[in-house]
Each structure stands twice: as C-alpha cells, then as structure tokens.
Amino acid sequence: MIKNYFKIALRNLIRHKSFSSLNIAGLAVGMASSILILLWIRNEKSYDRFHEHTNEIYRITAVASDDFKAAVNPAGMPAELKAKIPAIKNAVRLSHPSTNAFEYQDKKFEEKRGFFVDSTFFDVFSFPLISGNQATALKRPDALLITENFAKKYFGNTDPIGKTLKINNEKLLTITAVLANVPTNSHLQFDYLMPMAAIAKTHNDLIQNTWKNFNFYSYIQLNRDFEANEANLLALESQMNALYKSHETNQKITFHLQPLRDIHLHSHLQVELSDNGNIQYVNILSLVAVFILLVACINFMNLATARSGRRAKEVGLRKVVGAARSQLAGQFLGESVLISCLSLFIAITLVWLLLPAFNYLAGKELAIRLFDGKLVFILIGIALITGFIAGSYPALFLSGFQPIKVLKGQMKLGGKGDLLFRNTLVVLQFVVSIVLLIGTAVVYRQLNYIKNMNLGYEKSNLLYVPMKGDIWNRQTAYKSELEQNPLTANFTITNDLPTNLTSGTINVQWEGKDPNAQVVIPSLSVSERFFEVFQMKIISGRGFSKDFRGDSSNYVINEKLAKMMGLTAATAVGKPLAMWDKRGTVIGVVKDFNFKPIQQAIEPIILEPNRWGGVVAVRTQPGKTEATIKALEKINTRLNPGFPFSYSFLDQDLANLYRGEQQLGSLFNLFAILATFISCLGLYGLSAYMAEQRFKEIGVRKVLGASVLSVVRLLSIRFMRLIFIAILIAVPLSWYAIHSWLNDFAYHINLSWVVFVIGSIAALVIALLTISYESIKAAIANPVDSLRSE
Structure with a gap:
C-alpha cells in the first residue's frame, strides 16, 4: 500500500508540474530561510561552550552604580578569593588587550590581539595546543604563545618552537607553544599570549597587589561538586564582597559571578573584551524563522486546496472501492511529507549556495555540516514537521469528500468553514510579511539616524x-x-x-x-x-x-x-x-x-x-x-x-559600534523579502483556486457583456479585504515590537505613521500584482471554453 501511495504521489507531482514546482519552491525557500537562521542561532548560543569546564567557569564583574557595571576587577582579588573560599578551585587573570610590534627577520607587523595571562590559564580554559607543553608554556617570563595563523604569518610551515621574536624593537621573546586558532565562538579572541610574570615587576597594580584599581579580567573555576544554584551563588558573592570590604572600606562596589556561557548573549557591561551578541536579536530571529516556515506551510495548504477540485473524483472513486478516510488522509499526508523531503534537499542546496553571502551579511563563518548528527536530526525533523503541518488541512479536507456527491457532480467546494479557514491563512501570511516590511523600514531609518546623528562633534575627516x-x-x-x-x-x-x-x-x-x-x-x-x-x-x-x-x-x-x-x-x-x-x-x-x-x-x-x-x-x-x-x-x-x-x-x-544593529538590519531585509515572496505564492494559489471555482461564472458574465476590468475587480476585491484585515492586525503588532526594540537606544527616531503607511501600501501593491496574473488570465479566457458543457 505504501509503495502504491508513493507511486501515486510521484505521478501527481510529474503530472502537475507547475503546481508541484510552486509547492516545492515555497517550502524550499521557507526551509532554507529557517535553516540559515537556525545556523546563526546555533552559533550565537554556542559561544564558550567548547571548554571542558564551561559550566564551572564564571567571570567576576563589578557594579559601582546603576550606570556603571564593569567586566573588570582588582589585580589582588582573584588569588585571595581562591585562597580563602574553598568552593573556588582555580582563578586566572587577563590583562586588557595588548598591542605590540613583532619582528622576525624581514617581517614586521603590529599585532593587536594579545593578552598577558596567569600561568593557570590552561587549567581553566580549554584552548588546545598544537605544539608545546601546556604545563610549562607560561612559566618563563620571556615566553610567547602564538596561534597557528600567527605562526604561519611569521614562520610559514617551519616549526616555531624555540625561535625568538623581537617585541617593540626592544627585547626577544621565545616561542614556547603554538595554539590551535581560537574558535570564532569564543568571547576571548587572541593571536598571542604572554605570561603575567613579564609585567609583574613593572605594572603598579601587580607590584602593589592592589584592590583599588580595576584593570584586569578575572575568571574563577568552581569545584565540580559545588552546586551552582541561585542560593549558593548568592552566598558565594556575599563572601567575595565581604573580602573586598575588608580591604576597601570606602568604595561601595559589589561583585557578581557571571557564567562563562552567558557572556556573549547576556552581557553588556563597561569594558567588555569583545562585541557581544544580543539575546533579544536571537529571540527576534527565532520568531522570524518560525513565522517564515509557518508562511511556507500556509502557502502549501492554499496551493493544495486550489487544486482540490481536480482530485475530488479520485477521492470519490477510492471511497467507492472501499478506501477509508484514514487511508486517504494518510495518502495525502504522505504526499506532503514527500514534497517536504524533496524541498529539504533543495533547501540544503540553496543554503550551501547562499551561505557565503549570508555570512557576509551576518558577519559570521557559518557552515552546514551534513555529518553533524545533531544537525541532520534537526533538519529531518524540520522536514517531517513541515510536511505534517502543511499537509494536515489538505488531508482532512480532501479525505472528507462524499463520494456520491462527487461522482454525481453535486460536490460544492469552498464552503463557509473552508473559505474562512483559508482566508485566515492568507491574513496570517500577510501579517508576518507586513510586520517584517515595517520592521525593515524602521531598522533602516534607525541605522541612518545613527549614521547622521549629531554627536556633539564632527566625526568625518x-x-x-x-x-x-x-x-x-x-x-x-x-x-x-x-x-x-x-x-x-x-x-x-x-x-x-x-x-x-x-x-x-x-x-x-x-x-x-x-x-x-x-x-x-x-x-x-x-x-x-x-x-x-x-x-x-x-x-x-x-x-x-x-x-x-x-x-x-x-x-x-x-x-x-x-x-x-x-x-x-x-x-x-x-x-x-x-x-x-x-x-x-x-x-x-x-x-x-x-x-x-x-x-x-x-x-x-x-x-x-x-x-x-x-x-x-x-x-x-x-x-x-x-x-x-x-x-x-x-x-x-x-x-x-x-x-x-x-x-x-x-x-x-x-x-563598528553598531555592527550588531547593521547585521540585524541586513538579515531583516533578506527575510522580509523571502517571507513576502512565499506569501505571494500562497496568494497566487488562492487566486488560482478562486478563478477555478468561478470559471463558469466568469464565462457567463463575459457573455452578458462584462469587461475585463470588472472581472478583475470581482476576483480581486475579496483579497484586498483580506490584506486590509492583515494590515489592521500587523500595524499594532509591529508598533509594539518596534517600540520595544527602539527603547534599547537612549536616542532614536520618532515612530511616524508614514512608516506604517508605506509598509502597508507596499504589501497591498505586491498582493495586487500577484492576484492580477490569475485574475487577468481568467478575465481574458474565451467564455466558450467554460460554457461548452452546459
């Protein structure tokens, strides 16, 4: 039976090539969009999770006032915390990023991504070494640890261990280790490391072991048996603050523990080490991915019901020869899953082709790895869920036809319930599209405002x-x-x-x-x-x-x-x-x-x-x-x-300060266009369905003297009403979402009604152009073709 269903599904796909192409194209574009967003979200949420002790590592942050929360703390603090608090297994300090000039033979470059670090650096973090001894690499004060790219830049393919580089035209440093290139999903980005011992006798904070100045980044590793629940972490923070007050009684500073895995998406402190991400943008694009996939499923439903009349007799005959409704529903669901799987293969191809451009827009180095078991499982899950959601309504709708009415030609398609459901789907599609179009316009205006804002000084030249x-x-x-x-x-x-x-x-x-x-x-x-x-x-x-x-x-x-x-x-x-x-x-x-x-x-x-x-x-x-x-x-x-x-x-x-917002704007542009494209496919499907339903009526009207314009207006007016309903829903939704986003800026554009009007008009024009094709096609058709059997 399954084999038979599979054959029928393939025959239907081949027989109705235009319908199949539209269905597969809509689902493929929707899936490709969602997969691209999924890859981006996975990357954003993967930051700093590659360390062996990720769940045990915390960064110490300082709060001086409501307006000043910093990622730095005093030089003397970490060692004493480790000595006096049993829950702390290890601690490591990093200096501010260090810029130095390095010279080897005729090669001389300025390197901006370096740190002075404590010798416990590799005890806390899991940055693998390609060569060198992890236990001793940071022991000598003239040591230099470099990444693989750094090594190739100066030494080519020669082993650099033991070689020397001149730093700042002054002294020689000996290379003691080569690290693998730092993963892009690390908030710590560096090309070289030097031991803290190198500046221990020249840096005042280290000489005095001060608790006053805040010039170092400090991370602690908790004991594995420490239960890191909220109550225990608060108690640990209280111990830290008590120790600080025993050294500094005048300053009102409180210290907090920030999980390493939360730094990239949840940290926006003063003196951050890198440009962090934003959990709000992750949530926004997660919703966009869900909605685009939903729009693609709606598109499938509309296109399936648009050709329901062509399969009515097939359903009637199958029921007459004994097919149960569940079997028919299973057949139609199977067809939709098959289409969904075909769409997945095309979507993966699209993602592979579009990834370089997407990486450029998003500022990432994403890749789709089909040998990644978890990713493959997710992709298959997307295909199956999409197939079931997209095929659920057509399966229930088509399998519910009554064979007697179908075979007698008395079956009336498009009842009130069916019509209401499909109209709702179209409204939902365009709500998503309009929200994205308006959001794109606002993001563009805000970025333009940032670019041209008077900062109180002239930034150009x-x-x-x-x-x-x-x-x-x-x-x-x-x-x-x-x-x-x-x-x-x-x-x-x-x-x-x-x-x-x-x-x-x-x-x-x-x-x-x-x-x-x-x-x-x-x-x-x-x-x-x-x-x-x-x-x-x-x-x-x-x-x-x-x-x-x-x-x-x-x-x-x-x-x-x-x-x-x-x-x-x-x-x-x-x-x-x-x-x-x-x-x-x-x-x-x-x-x-x-x-x-x-x-x-x-x-x-x-x-x-x-x-x-x-x-x-x-x-x-x-x-x-x-x-x-x-x-x-x-x-x-x-x-x-x-x-x-x-x-x-x-x-x-x-x-560069607004790179995250610029990337969000670029991604919004891309996915707004794709969502609108998929919505138009769905609208095209519904207009084709309506033209099919009213084919004979149009023929009668033309025989009675109706003009092409009046026929087009007749077929278009219902869709225009649906778009207006979508606008009424989308405008308040987009206003709320945009208002929430703009509140993150102390200075931002004023929301103008013009943006909402332009977004709404754009949706109307796009919808009208989409509908017009099938409407004009039906209006100019020869009425003889529709009335010859009457």
Whole structure:
C-alpha cells in the first residue's frame, strides 16, 4: 500500500508540474530561510561552550552604580578569593588587550590581539595546543604563545618552537607553544599570549597587589561538586564582597559571578573584551524563522486546496472501492511529507549556495555540516514537521469528500468553514510579511539616524594614529613635525577617543556634593586644540590654552556634570573641582557630546590637560586624506622606525559600534523579502483556486457583456479585504515590537505613521500584482471554453 501511495504521489507531482514546482519552491525557500537562521542561532548560543569546564567557569564583574557595571576587577582579588573560599578551585587573570610590534627577520607587523595571562590559564580554559607543553608554556617570563595563523604569518610551515621574536624593537621573546586558532565562538579572541610574570615587576597594580584599581579580567573555576544554584551563588558573592570590604572600606562596589556561557548573549557591561551578541536579536530571529516556515506551510495548504477540485473524483472513486478516510488522509499526508523531503534537499542546496553571502551579511563563518548528527536530526525533523503541518488541512479536507456527491457532480467546494479557514491563512501570511516590511523600514531609518546623528562633534575627516614605541620619548619633535606640515597641523592629542569611553572614577569632589553619592565619572586627557579639532562647542568659559600656565590643574566639564553639580553652564565656570585629589578650577563648559554608543544617554565627563600622550587625532582637509596619511606615515617612519605605521578613521570606529544593529538590519531585509515572496505564492494559489471555482461564472458574465476590468475587480476585491484585515492586525503588532526594540537606544527616531503607511501600501501593491496574473488570465479566457458543457 505504501509503495502504491508513493507511486501515486510521484505521478501527481510529474503530472502537475507547475503546481508541484510552486509547492516545492515555497517550502524550499521557507526551509532554507529557517535553516540559515537556525545556523546563526546555533552559533550565537554556542559561544564558550567548547571548554571542558564551561559550566564551572564564571567571570567576576563589578557594579559601582546603576550606570556603571564593569567586566573588570582588582589585580589582588582573584588569588585571595581562591585562597580563602574553598568552593573556588582555580582563578586566572587577563590583562586588557595588548598591542605590540613583532619582528622576525624581514617581517614586521603590529599585532593587536594579545593578552598577558596567569600561568593557570590552561587549567581553566580549554584552548588546545598544537605544539608545546601546556604545563610549562607560561612559566618563563620571556615566553610567547602564538596561534597557528600567527605562526604561519611569521614562520610559514617551519616549526616555531624555540625561535625568538623581537617585541617593540626592544627585547626577544621565545616561542614556547603554538595554539590551535581560537574558535570564532569564543568571547576571548587572541593571536598571542604572554605570561603575567613579564609585567609583574613593572605594572603598579601587580607590584602593589592592589584592590583599588580595576584593570584586569578575572575568571574563577568552581569545584565540580559545588552546586551552582541561585542560593549558593548568592552566598558565594556575599563572601567575595565581604573580602573586598575588608580591604576597601570606602568604595561601595559589589561583585557578581557571571557564567562563562552567558557572556556573549547576556552581557553588556563597561569594558567588555569583545562585541557581544544580543539575546533579544536571537529571540527576534527565532520568531522570524518560525513565522517564515509557518508562511511556507500556509502557502502549501492554499496551493493544495486550489487544486482540490481536480482530485475530488479520485477521492470519490477510492471511497467507492472501499478506501477509508484514514487511508486517504494518510495518502495525502504522505504526499506532503514527500514534497517536504524533496524541498529539504533543495533547501540544503540553496543554503550551501547562499551561505557565503549570508555570512557576509551576518558577519559570521557559518557552515552546514551534513555529518553533524545533531544537525541532520534537526533538519529531518524540520522536514517531517513541515510536511505534517502543511499537509494536515489538505488531508482532512480532501479525505472528507462524499463520494456520491462527487461522482454525481453535486460536490460544492469552498464552503463557509473552508473559505474562512483559508482566508485566515492568507491574513496570517500577510501579517508576518507586513510586520517584517515595517520592521525593515524602521531598522533602516534607525541605522541612518545613527549614521547622521549629531554627536556633539564632527566625526568625518578625522583620522588618528596611536603613539607608540620611540614616539613616547620624542613627543616634542613629533609635535613640531606635525605643526610644520600644513596637512597635519590641525591635530590634537588625547589619551582616548570619545567613541566608547569605558573607564571612570568615583574620586571626584565639588562643593555641595552629597558625601554618600557614588557616581562614576569618565574623564579625557586632551591637548589645547582638542575642542577645535573635534569642532566641539564651548558654551561657557574657555578651553585649554598654552597662554595660561595654570591650566595644568584646571578642568573643562560638560553640561551634564554642571547640572549634576547643581549649576548652570554660566555659574559652573570658576568653581573648584578635584579629581583624584588633584584640586583645580572649572574654566569652561563644553556642550554635551556622545562619548558612548547611543544606546546610552549622555553622562557627565571631565576633561583635563594631556601630559602623557596617547592618540594623535588629525582633521584632514577635504580631498587631501590620502596625502595626509602619507605625510603622517613619513613622520612616523622617521621618528619611529622600529614600529609599523598604522592609522584608523573615527567614523569607521563609530560604525563598528553598531555592527550588531547593521547585521540585524541586513538579515531583516533578506527575510522580509523571502517571507513576502512565499506569501505571494500562497496568494497566487488562492487566486488560482478562486478563478477555478468561478470559471463558469466568469464565462457567463463575459457573455452578458462584462469587461475585463470588472472581472478583475470581482476576483480581486475579496483579497484586498483580506490584506486590509492583515494590515489592521500587523500595524499594532509591529508598533509594539518596534517600540520595544527602539527603547534599547537612549536616542532614536520618532515612530511616524508614514512608516506604517508605506509598509502597508507596499504589501497591498505586491498582493495586487500577484492576484492580477490569475485574475487577468481568467478575465481574458474565451467564455466558450467554460460554457461548452452546459
């Protein structure tokens, strides 16, 4: 019997090629979309789960205030936690990412992805070594551990173990191990590691074993027998906080344990090590995947019922010769599962072809591995579930035909219940499509708003060069060279860039400050021309100047800090202010500017004179950017020959801050188009069904003088009503979803009715174009063909 069903299914597919193609295409595109999203979600949820002790590893985070939650903590904390808390098996510290210049023979590169780490690094994390001894690789202070790609870059296929690299044109480091390339689904991304012992005698925090400064990332590994439930973790955090208070009684800092596996999707702290993902985006795209697959199933149902009249006699004959309804339902379900399986093979092919483009949009390195047992099981499950869902209604509908009425020609298809159900399906399809279309428009507008937003300074034509190597000792000569060249003369020096400031201090005092208040206030050390180069507006007082010797102890603050001090911009000038116990005077108030991503509201900031160096920012003249870069390279090469020249653009750094939103926008564009395409297939199926049902009626109307336009209007009006119903449902749904997303931004576009109108009109036009084909085809058909048997 199954063999017979299979033959019939194949014959039906071959006999009705256009119907089969539409059905398979709709399901294949829907499955391909869902598989792409599934691969993306699996990657997002797989971060840091490859470590052997993943479930036992936690990162220590610090909370100084509601606005300042950081991923860093003091250098002296981890060792004492391990010594005094029995539940902690191991601890490891990482420095901030370290940028260094490495040289081997004639190869010289600047490497930005490195860390100083404790010798317990490999006891906690499971980064495999290709060569070298894991137990001893970090023991010697001049050790250098490199990844496979790093090794090939400098040594080709030669074994690098024991070879030396010169670092920063100063000392030699010996390569003690080669690691496998770090997986892309790790929040720790590095190309090389160096032992913490290398800076133990030069880094003040390590020398003093301080509990005051927060400059290290610390991870602990709990004992395997520790039950990590909420109550036990809270008790452990209480022990940590008690230890901290025994060292620092004045600062109100609390520490928390963050599971390693939660960092990528659930952590958005200050001073993060990498650009983390967002669980909200995972949830959004999960829903999109489900809805697109649902739309594909609806499309199948509509196309199946559109040709139900052609199979009515088949059902009647089968029932007459003894077929039970369950057997017929099984046959139709089997056909839909077969179509679903064929669609799966096509979908996998589509995914394989589209993955490079999808990876480009999503910023990933995804791959579909058919030898992955879990993935294969999921894909087969998707095919079977899709087949059963898509075929359930057609199976019940077709198997319910009464043989007597069918064979007598008295069977009336498309009753009220059937019509209501299919209309509901079409409405659901277009609700999904309209929500995605409106969402795409809003994401695009928000990204455009971010791109063009006035940050309080002019971000274009600003490039910067980090000061490194010999430049630190030749700053006077460096400044002189920059000033003498017209291309580079418009420069300033700052210790950091106002793009994503992640550090701050609570050691700020002013008259009338609440002694119990603990506000973390960021700061910038800037040279005299900073406000001019960045084109910031001083709204009261003045900026720093070489003409005033006393400026070395003075400050410029922003409007937000003036307001926090209970002052206006005008009254703040001349007031005393102390930072890090260094007393000075407020000489100016700068107009508020964004120095963090616009998801965060503008915070108070203090600007002080730069005395150490850091980053040289140059505003280039229009059309002379390339010439300016060459001039900077020439100056840097002359004064700093041991270091490769490197530069970046400020606006590119700002764009990188919103990479997640840009990727979401690109994915929304893609899946909105695919969902609308599948919905149109379903609408096409229903319009074909309606044209088939009213074929003779149309013939009669044409004989009586009906025009093509009136026939098209007759067939289209019902669908237009369905689209209007979909719009009425989709608009409030999309408003709610979009409003929730925009609330993550402190600064965002205002939701305008225009977006909803444009999205709705786009859906109407697309639907009308889809319906028009079958409507016009039916309207221009020769009425003789439909009435000849009457």
